[in-house]
Amino acid sequence: MPIFQRGTTWWIDITTANGERIRRSAKTKVKREAQELHDKLKSEQWQVCKLGKKEDRTWQDAVIKWITEQDGHKRSIETDRYHLRWLDGHLGGKTLSQIDKPLLESIRDAKKSEGSSNATANRVLSLIRAILNRAKNEWDWLDTVPVFRFLPEPKERIRWLTHEEAAAVIAELPEHLAAMARFALATGLREANVTGLLWRQVDLRRECAWIESHQAKAGKPIAVPLNSDAMSVLRSRQGQHRDYVFVYEGEPVKKAGGNAWRKALVRAGIEDFRWHDLRHTWASWHIQAGTPLDALQKLGGWASYDMVLRYAHLSSEHLKPYAGNSKMISLDIVEFAKLKIAS
Structure with a gap:
């Protein structure tokens, strides 16, 4: 039969011209509406089969x-x-x-x-x-794709937290997200690498972890040395899941920067900050502590040295040996001016 009821809902049963059977709910309790939908689908299937019209997929x-x-x-x-x-x-x-x-x-x-x-x-x-x-x-389901404009985006900014601000955010997070945030700040790993971290990628004895090439944005494996804070986080997660390091109520965490994260930021009084900015914070802290840029590139798994140069302005330690030269130059200018006046 072309239409029939299951309970109070009407269903459609169609056999197309090429022999395919389509049975689905009309999502209505009104017989007339179900019949209209049936007739529409029947007509569309006929056009697909006889006139070569593309089937309107959902x-x-x-x-x-x-x-x-x-x-x-x-x-x-x-x-x-x-x-x-x-x-x-x-x-x-x-x-x-x-x-x-x-x-x-x-x-x-x-x-x-x-x-x-x-x-x-x-x-x-x-x-x-x-x-x-x-x-x-590729699928040949559509003839055209609508043209639309994207919203303007500001040039990439480096947003990072002080140690005090980071502590304030962590204090507001649920326990499982606080552990993930601490681990991100200790390792610089991207969100997907933290949420997807498996115990087989961790060696607590050697105090290291690794991200496999298919998991890394640059497509190359990343060695992750673990500092004391990262080790503390990992030890606190032991025994919670056989495979995944970070779980919530026994299930792997799929998204860290969701509603709970955003609400914690509000409570901590932190504005304009995303989960990915924890990685910026980690890199900024490294630069301020004197980590060389080439070492930071390897730690962060960046494919390009240019990506690391975004953080170079946060430290001037490597320029201090040359800063004294400006004093000598300024003295030379003063002496030259005195000679000009005297002459």
Whole structure:
């Protein structure tokens, strides 16, 4: 039968022209609405089969295919999952052809209304665009992708905390996030490398850990020497999970910089600070303590020396031996001026 009831909800049962069977809920208790949806789908399937029209896939179809293809290959897949869960409230139930410029602008505005930065809103839009582009160019699900503008972003800034500010934030965090923040400040590891850290990547006897090449942003393995604070954190996490170092209620932590993190920042009175800025803080503390830039590059796993130069201005120790030269130069200028006046 073309439509039928399960409980009070109407369902649709269609056999397409190429023999494929589609059975799904019409999500309505009104028979007439279910019949209209049935007729619409039947017509669309006929056009797909007979006229070569592309089937109008749903956003959920695209998300499932994206996750399936990316899982195990994309280092930021957990960040994708985090954004996709949020996007489900805006795109769940939509077909790909319904995702247009006004809808994308409304998503951008919704993200901004939560207090997110332009950069965060742009990351969400970038993920949507990447999925739509793949649906068009590789999956052949779309003919066009809507054109839209990203929000302007300020030039990258180096935001870091003093030791006192860091202590204030950690004091406001839940126990599991406080441990993760302390470990990030002790090692400089990125969020995904902290949340995904496995016990098999840690050697407590030799006081070291390592990030494997497929987990590193630069695609190269990172050796992580562990200082006393990092070791203290790791010892406190022993026995909580067989595989993962950082867990909450027995489950791996997928996202550290979420709501609990943001609320802790507010309570600590810290503004304009992201979880990733813990890495900036770690690097800034190293530079201020006199760590050479080339050593910092290796510790942080940066592919380019230019990335480390962003922190060079935080220390002038390496320039002190030359600072005295300016005094000699200024004296020479004074003496030259005296000679000119005398002549």
